[in-house]
Amino acid sequence: MTKDFGPALDRELDTASPPTAITADGIIHKGRRQGANRVAYTGTASVIAVFLAAGLVFQLVGGGPGGGPDGAQASPSASGEPDPPGQVAFPLPDLPEDKEYGWIGGGGDPNDTTRGLTDQWWAALSAVEGAEVLTSGENDPMVPVTDRVDFPDIVRGVEGLFEDLNVGGSGFSKGPATGYSRPFYTMNDWPMLQFDGELGPDVLEIAYYPKGSYLPGARTQPGGSYADYRHLTEGCEDLTYNAQGRAGWTTGFECAESDGPGGERVLSMEITTNNPSRTSEHRYNRVVVYYPDGNAVVITDHAPSWQERDDGHNATLSGTSPGLGTDELAALAFRIPPGVIA
């Protein structure tokens, strides 16, 4: 029986398996997005439309730092404070509007600054009441973390801006480098928080970006689900988009703006994403905090939700809300600024 078990199954599955929507491009896109909290590429909006939109979102967040390709250098900070010692602006380049672009790069190694950030994040997350910190192990996707040494390091990464040759498509096709790159601080593995009484752990995504390397506010690449390459998060409008060839995924945003105690500006977002047949749902709480020195951080608490079957084989969507609210995420951002990003 065992000898022909595999071949017998293969014969059936050769004809029974439905087509897959998974593509290497799609996986890499999502992997980059999780790794750096965004992968974005620009659409084909006109120069005028983009400048209008940039001006609009600048107004929406009250004139955040780095308000344009040259804005960061001309206007050092939202609060008028001088640049911190050693902080260099990384103003975005002027690029043709009829082409699309995306970021390629990722986390690297820790340095003294990022080690200090890791210490602070470990202290903050391990003190969250009613939650256990988890991370992914080599052979186990969820391993409890009880010591700082096992907590994922914040690292210094560098990412470059490349032309996307797949204009208008859902995948990214690497084209020529624009020559622009920026450092950022992120993690190679995301920490997770398992809250008491919740069905599954939340995934916490953290990424710091330097002054001038982004435009403030949210903006979605046209027709897609990712952030426009100039922005740190996708938009605050409800979206329907295609994900890996699956049409009809919807994302709803609830966005709010506020001020922090130290002159920060905060964009708070509650995001819900559903697939077409509503067999899964993902909820995110996200804050983008723009520091007075021009740097910014994006923190996302991602809680997946799942279908549950009752005794009568009926399925209901079991909602799991992110354990950390946007106020708590913002408080963490206020408490742990990045210092100099270089």
Added chain:
Amino acid sequence: MRAEHEAEFREFVTGRTERLRVFAYLCCGDWHRAEDAVQTALIRLYGAWNRARKISVDPYVRRIIVNVLIDEHRLSWFRRVNIGGDEAGPARATAVDGQRTDQRLMLTEALQHLPRRQRAAVVLRFWEDLPVEQTAQIMGCSTGAVKNLTMRGLATLRGLLTDSVLDDIQGATS
């Protein structure tokens, strides 16, 4: 990720996705859930590629899939079922002849009647054709436990399959 490593990853995804998806399906009996599990595993693999490529990638990604789909630890919050129907299950195999189609369906259906860990052990051992040691590594248990699970799984399958199906599978009575 460096360009050469990303090219390696891309090659892995292109070459292994279908096999992983079928593996996940055999473990859970639900194509939609299998697809989600494989996608989750591959995205996590992307973040861990530099580390995983230095060890053995296939067991690493299978371990993630098994944990997502099967382990008791995850099952309590991953009890998804299909409600759409349109994408839920596999289309029935095209009948070459009635008898063989019935046999195939019976074999797949019988597999889905096994307890999840028995099912995973049987799939890893006899569909993936992995040795006991590697199956134990992926399932996070001892080799003795794997032998026990497969023995019980095969015994259950023999009880579920009809005599005619068993007769059609070489060595069924041995």
